[in-house]
Amino acid sequence: MKKFLCLMAVFACALYLLSANLAVESSRAADGVKLGIAYSGNIMGYFESCG
Amino acid sequence: MDAGDLLNEDEEIRDTVMEAAKIKADSMVRIFGHIGADAVNVGEKDLALGVPFLKELEKKYNFPFVSANLTDAEGTPVFKRYIIKDVAGKKVGIFGLMGDMSEMVDKVQNATGGTVKVQDALEAAAAVVAELSGKTDYMIVLAHQKANRDWVLARRVEGIDLIIGGQDYLKTENPKRAGETLMVNSGEKGQYQGLLEVTLNGEKTAQNSLIPFGDKIGDDPEVKAMVAEYNDKIVALYGSGPDTTGASVAAPAVLRVASCEPCHSEVVRKWRSTDHAKAYSTLVGKSKQFDPSCLVCHTTRFEKSAGFTMSRQQPELMNVQCESCHGDATEHLSSMKPIPVADPPVELCIECHTPDRCPGFDREFDEAWMKIAH
Numbered sequence: 001m002k003k004f005l006c007l008m009a010v011f012a013c014a015l016y017l018l019s020a021n022l023a024v025e026s027s028r029a030a031d032g033v034k035l036g037i038a039y040s041g042n043i044m045g046y047f048e049s050c051g
Numbered sequence: 052m053d054a055g056d057l058l059n060e061d062e063e064i065r066d067t068v069m070e071a072a073k074i075k076a077d078s079m080v081r082i083f084g085h086i087g088a089d090a091v092n093v094g095e096k097d098l099a100l101g102v103p104f105l106k107e108l109e110k111k112y113n114f115p116f117v118s119a120n121l122t123d124a125e126g127t128p129v130f131k132r133y134i135i136k137d138v139a140g141k142k143v144g145i146f147g148l149m150g151d152m153s154e155m156v157d158k159v160q161n162a163t164g165g166t167v168k169v170q171d172a173l174e175a176a177a178a179v180v181a182e183l184s185g186k187t188d189y190m191i192v193l194a195h196q197k198a199n200r201d202w203v204l205a206r207r208v209e210g211i212d213l214i215i216g217g218q219d220y221l222k223t224e225n226p227k228r229a230g231e232t233l234m235v236n237s238g239e240k241g242q243y244q245g246l247l248e249v250t251l252n253g254e255k256t257a258q259n260s261l262i263p264f265g266d267k268i269g270d271d272p273e274v275k276a277m278v279a280e281y282n283d284k285i286v287a288l289y290g291s292g293p294d295t296t297g298a299s300v301a302a303p304a305v306l307r308v309a310s311c312e313p314c315h316s317e318v319v320r321k322w323r324s325t326d327h328a329k330a331y332s333t334l335v336g337k338s339k340q341f342d343p344s345c346l347v348c349h350t351t352r353f354e355k356s357a358g359f360t361m362s363r364q365q366p367e368l369m370n371v372q373c374e375s376c377h378g379d380a381t382e383h384l385s386s387m388k389p390i391p392v393a394d395p396p397v398e399l400c401i402e403c404h405t406p407d408r409c410p411g412f413d414r415e416f417d418e419a420w421m422k423i424a425h
Contacts, residue, residue, distance in 0.1 A: 045060050
């Protein structure tokens with residue numbers, strides 16, 4: 001029972017992390033922690049073409 | 052996260068368009084807050100909006116501006132120096148840097164009237180890295196400086212895992228590496244979203260991709276609504292000019308080019324067949340006819356002598372007419388003095404036909420020129 005509860009807790013944590021809308025996200029993989037780093041620069045106020 | 056110059060395109064913002072620039076910056080910050088930005092470095096073009104305004108945005112949206120080496124005259128940091136994010140038990144340190152070469156220092160000086168100082172970038176970086184030593188698992192620098200300075204930073208300050216660069220508009224498909232430090236750039240004007248996937252398995256391996264924002268990527272409805280709100284605010288700000296109904300687009304009074312026509316009828320006839328002659332009308336369909344950042348390339352001599360101004364919005368100066376390239380013809384028309392720019396250089400074309408707006412324009416210049424040759 002204890003093992004099951006621990007597994008559920010880990011599962012709940014993973015769900016939370018996956019649902020978080022973050023520019024730096026992560027997930028635990030078998031080979032380590034993965035970070036997803038979304039980046040930009042020099043956008044200079046641009047968000048739509050003019051014509 | 053963003054490496055700087057997120058909010059504004061110009062190093063100096065004219066008083067006549069400052070309000071519009073602030074509305075745009077407010078919208079950008081709101082959108083990036085909605086997206087979930089974790090850290091945004093401050094560039095010199097951002098500073099042109101004024102530090103008080105940036106601080107206002109920071110407070111209004113709880114926005115994560117960072118800069119480790121922008122200080123006031125007493126040496127107090129203007130923004131947070133760094134941010135630490137807790138990601139699945141790993142600590143990610145993120146700090147911002149402004150380039151400290153004289154060119155950049157001058158730009159910051161001009162943008163802030165000397166109220167903001169640029170401290171030594173390497174010293175500031177070393178100080179943050181030392182302060183966060185042992186407290187982070189991954190260290191990211193948002194560096195608003197030339198790429199060659201990114202190399203110097205990577206070589207001289209140990210402990211930085213990633214430098215996200217900006218300022219010279221590079222884009223890197225494959226990250227550069229100096230020792231243990233990776234360096235990436237994502238181009239300009241949001242043409243690409245950079246995405247670096249890092250695996251922390253003791254070695255910190257990484258895979259980079261640049262995702263183009265083409266038509267295949269759909270609009271986020273909420274962001275689209277925020278952009279529409281921005282357009283509405285610009286219309287409300289400037290839409291009381293003479294062309295609010297758009298009627299003048301269909302039947303403009305008398306274009307300035309008419310003054311050229313008596314002597315240059317063939318040239319004007321050719322011009323009427325070009326896209327330059329329709330430049331303004333393309334804005335109307337997208338409710339962009341009052342947006343200064345669009346009008347600068349869709350009207351004649353925007354906010355220059357004898358040119359289109361936001362305060363007057365002269366219908367006769369809509370479109371890209373003769374004086375856009377050949378200069379203010381007032382004296383040429385009144386006393387037959389030579390036109391200021393008889394043979395416009397290609398650099399003039401590139402001011403508007405930038406790579407983001409006209410990809411390949413530089414390679415296909417001859418073809419483009421033939422469309423307007425006269």
